[in-house]
Amino acid sequence: MEKHQGVMILAEQKNGLVHPLTYELLSLGRDLADDLGSTLSCALTGMEPLDPAELIMRGADIVYLVNPGRPEGMVAGPAARALTDLLREVKPLVVVAGATTTGRTVMPLIAVRLETGLTADCTSLAIDPETGLLLQTRPAIGGNVMATIKTPSSRPQMATVRPHAAPQAGRNPARRGTIVRKDYPMGAGLERLISFVRDETQLVNLQEADVIVTGGRGMKSREGFKLVEELAGVLGAGLGASRGAVDLGWAPYSHQIGLSGKTVAPKVYLAIGVSGQIQHLAGMQTSEYIIAINEDPQAQIFRVADLGIVGDALKIVPRLTREFSKARIKIVDKHLKENNISNRLSWEETLVSASVANMD
Amino acid sequence: MHVVVLLKQVPATDNVRLDPETGTMVRGTQDNILNPLDQNALAEARRIKSLDGTTTVTVLSMGPETAVEALREGVAVCADRAVLLSSRAFAGSDTIATSKVLAAAIKKLMPVDLVLAGERATDGETGQTGPMVAARLDFPVVTFVRRVDVQEGALSVERIVEDGFEELEVDLPALITVVKDINEPQEPSLKNRLQAKKVQVPVWGPEELGLSTEDLGLKGSPTRVVKVFSPKLARNAVMFDREEMEMGIRQIIDKFTLLNVI
Ligand SMILES: Cc1cc2nc3c(=O)[nH]c(=O)nc-3n(C[C@H](O)[C@H](O)[C@H](O)COP(=O)(O)OP(=O)(O)OC[C@H]3O[C@@H](n4cnc5c(N)ncnc54)[C@H](O)[C@@H]3O)c2cc1C
Ligand SMILES: Nc1ncnc2c1ncn2[C@@H]1O[C@H](COP(=O)(O)O)[C@@H](O)[C@H]1O
Numbered sequence: 001m002e003k004h005q006g007v008m009i010l011a012e013q014k015n016g017l018v019h020p021l022t023y024e025l026l027s028l029g030r031d032l033a034d035d036l037g038s039t040l041s042c043a044l045t046g047m048e049p050l051d052p053a054e055l056i057m058r059g060a061d062i063v064y065l066v067n068p069g070r071p072e073g074m075v076a077g078p079a080a081r082a083l084t085d086l087l088r089e090v091k092p093l094v095v096v097a098g099a100t101t102t103g104r105t106v107m108p109l110i111a112v113r114l115e116t117g118l119t120a121d122c123t124s125l126a127i128d129p130e131t132g133l134l135l136q137t138r139p140a141i142g143g144n145v146m147a148t149i150k151t152p153s154s155r156p157q158m159a160t161v162r163p164h165a166a167p168q169a170g171r172n173p174a175r176r177g178t179i180v181r182k183d184y185p186m187g188a189g190l191e192r193l194i195s196f197v198r199d200e201t202q203l204v205n206l207q208e209a210d211v212i213v214t215g216g217r218g219m220k221s222r223e224g225f226k227l228v229e230e231l232a233g234v235l236g237a238g239l240g241a242s243r244g245a246v247d248l249g250w251a252p253y254s255h256q257i258g259l260s261g262k263t264v265a266p267k268v269y270l271a272i273g274v275s276g277q278i279q280h281l282a283g284m285q286t287s288e289y290i291i292a293i294n295e296d297p298q299a300q301i302f303r304v305a306d307l308g309i310v311g312d313a314l315k316i317v318p319r320l321t322r323e324f325s326k327a328r329i330k331i332v333d334k335h336l337k338e339n340n341i342s343n344r345l346s347w348e349e350t351l352v353s354a355s356v357a358n359m360d
Numbered sequence: 361m362h363v364v365v366l367l368k369q370v371p372a373t374d375n376v377r378l379d380p381e382t383g384t385m386v387r388g389t390q391d392n393i394l395n396p397l398d399q400n401a402l403a404e405a406r407r408i409k410s411l412d413g414t415t416t417v418t419v420l421s422m423g424p425e426t427a428v429e430a431l432r433e434g435v436a437v438c439a440d441r442a443v444l445l446s447s448r449a450f451a452g453s454d455t456i457a458t459s460k461v462l463a464a465a466i467k468k469l470m471p472v473d474l475v476l477a478g479e480r481a482t483d484g485e486t487g488q489t490g491p492m493v494a495a496r497l498d499f500p501v502v503t504f505v506r507r508v509d510v511q512e513g514a515l516s517v518e519r520i521v522e523d524g525f526e527e528l529e530v531d532l533p534a535l536i537t538v539v540k541d542i543n544e545p546q547e548p549s550l551k552n553r554l555q556a557k558k559v560q561v562p563v564w565g566p567e568e569l570g571l572s573t574e575d576l577g578l579k580g581s582p583t584r585v586v587k588v589f590s591p592k593l594a595r596n597a598v599m600f601d602r603e604e605m606e607m608g609i610r611q612i613i614d615k616f617t618l619l620n621v622i
Contacts, residue, residue: 075528076503077501080495100521101503101519101520104487104488104503105501105503107488108488108490109491109492109495109501111456111488112459112491112495112496113495115456115582116582117456117582118455118456118488119583120486120488121485135586140484140485141483144590145588145590146589146590147585148585148586148587148588149583150584150586151582152582152584153582154582190530190534191500191501191502191529191531191534192529193527193528194516194527195526196524196525196527197524198523199523199524199525202523202524205522205523206522207522210621235621235622253539253540254541259396260482260540261540267621268619268621289615289619290595292597297599297601304595305595306597306598307598307608307611307612307615308600308608309599309608309609309612310599310602311602311605311608315605316609320609320612324616324622327622328622
């Protein structure tokens with residue numbers, strides 16, 4: 001057991017690009033490695049990313065490219081087999097992956113093969129100064145309590161971490177590190193990825209979005225719900241929906257936030273016409289800043305909000321959309337002026353037509 | 361085809377408590393329900409069974425004696441057989457220890473072609489049990505599944521991921537975890553419920569499963585809850601009432617500008 005040392009994060013990629021969540025893991029992993037006085041490594045399976053050196057510039061000391069160029073490595077089962085072999089060889093003390101559909105599948109497969117503990121969905125990780133153990137903190141029971149968990153004796157200590165648990169690691173082109181290629185068997189290919197279809201209704205990835213605008217039954221109709229979509233549109237925000245709204249067919253299930261939908265923690269969460277039943281709160285109450293708009297001053301949602309407006313959402317939302325497009329234009333204007341760019345009109349026009357044209 | 365469905369009994373979400381001393385969940389007299397996503401797993405088993413007269417369904421649950429209720433619901437929906445996995449030795453299990461027991465029971469039920477589980481349970485919310493059971497059985501696993509097509513010796517499945525949908529082919533035997541989108545579970549008929557009440561549910565413990573109690577329950581669980589605390593919950597919202605709508609809107613814009621998220 002003493003031989004285990006260092007921190008390893010599992011990187012993710014899509015279409016040759018490193019997933020932004022990986023940069024969060026790098027900053028979080030760097031802190032843990034520094035606290036332990038050890039190295040930070042980063043493992044990536046499947047296709048070779050366009051620029052693995054980016055991972056070093058953002059904090060990794062060693063990058064393991066596991067079975068590079070082999071697309072099977074994008075599927076959980078084969079990836080887990082190869083990564084298990086890597087972990088047996090490298091013997092890190094701590095292994096961290098993102099709490100994504102990939103991380104949440106690969107990590108349990110590895111944990112069983114190494115017979116070690118795994119904590120899902122952590123919102124913070126720290127090193128206990130006394131014991132040097134990894135303190136894994138996560139919400140439990142629908143976010144009503146927080147629990148801190150330790151893995152006292154088995155190694156490595158493993159955890160998946162939710163998006164937004166740490167800032168993205170900055171880029172330092174002067175950082176040096178090593179890139180190591182590894183090849184391991186990936187098994188018989190019992191599961192095969194046939195195709196991927198992008199969810200066209202989801203313009204912004206909910207789990208990564210800085211801002212999420214969510215509509216509930218209080219939007220009254222499909223048309224009312226469109227107002228929420230428009231607001232999300234001008235803000236470039238993720239579009240969420242309560243189960244009430246999903247059940248009425250106003251938004252697809254992939255947008256549902258809550259106990260039986262997605263768990264999110266954006267910088268700003270805007271809940272509009274959502275009552276705030278405990279099952280909804282379970283999916284969003286760890287958001288950094290929560291704004292609620294509801295007709296009913298007694299609505300539960302106000303209990304978890306930082307800012308609340310009592311009133312008719314059908315009136316307030318179009319106002320917000322308009323104000324935000326104006327504010328945006330001002331920002332773009334300022335930016336253009338500062339940079340001496342003269343095609344101001346066309347910018348303004350695009351924005352106005354994109355967001356306000358169909359409002360009046 | 362032999363389908364096994366893993367059913368977990370969970371506290372109804374509105375009345376869960378944590379013991380502040382031990383950090384474990386307090387259950388018992390409170391209302392328990394079948395984990396909502398496990399209802400979807402069951403409904404999928406029923407659909408698969410309806411496609412082919414030779415398919416049989418077994419439901420399994422590890423838990424206290426009250427978990428027999430979850431199993432009876434499984435029988436009322438579609439199961440031909442139910443087994444309760446219960447023993448003092450299982451108490452305090454984390455997902456590593458739970459998956460050991462579930463996998464041992466599935467091995468005893470072999471041949472098994474398909475194992476269905478919920479993507480996650482509303483109490484632990486780990487979503488780890490399914491993949492962990494699959495790893496112990498050396499079955500391929502597909503998680504977050506929202507469509508299953510049964511083919512000869514394989515399944516074609518659709519899986520929901522962050523930015524879209526993956527289609528995969530997986531050889532049987534396999535384990536699948538399902539999301540709510542997969543189907544609309546229906547209440548079993550009263551008649552089926554009554555019949556399910558009469559079904560004998562055998563109880564398997566460590567002995568029946570051939571497991572040593574040394575690595576079960578708390579002893580077989582590598583993780584320990586060391587602290588439980590309240591998150592910052594009541595946020596004391598700054599409120600704007602009907603007459604102050606304009607101010608409220610202004611405030612929202614200012615906040616967005618301040619946080620630099622416009
Ligand atoms: C096992 C289980 C799992 C569940 N999982 C989820 C989940 O994942 N996600 C989820 O969201 N729910 C979930 N639910 C359902 C949850 O309990 C609520 O029923 C649901 O969240 C309600 O949706 P809503 O807030 O849109 O609708 P409602 O509860 O009907 O609330 C509508 C709100 O809009 C307000 N309103 C009405 N008109 C206006 C107006 N003109 N302007 C402003 N406000 C207005 C009303 O005051 C009210 O507060 C689950 C339930 C169960 C039992
Ligand atoms: N004790 C248990 N008995 C039977 N099935 C379980 C048990 N725990 C978890 N499961 C299954 O694993 C799924 C995910 O649970 P969890 O890992 O606790 O989030 C559940 O939906 C069940 O299908």
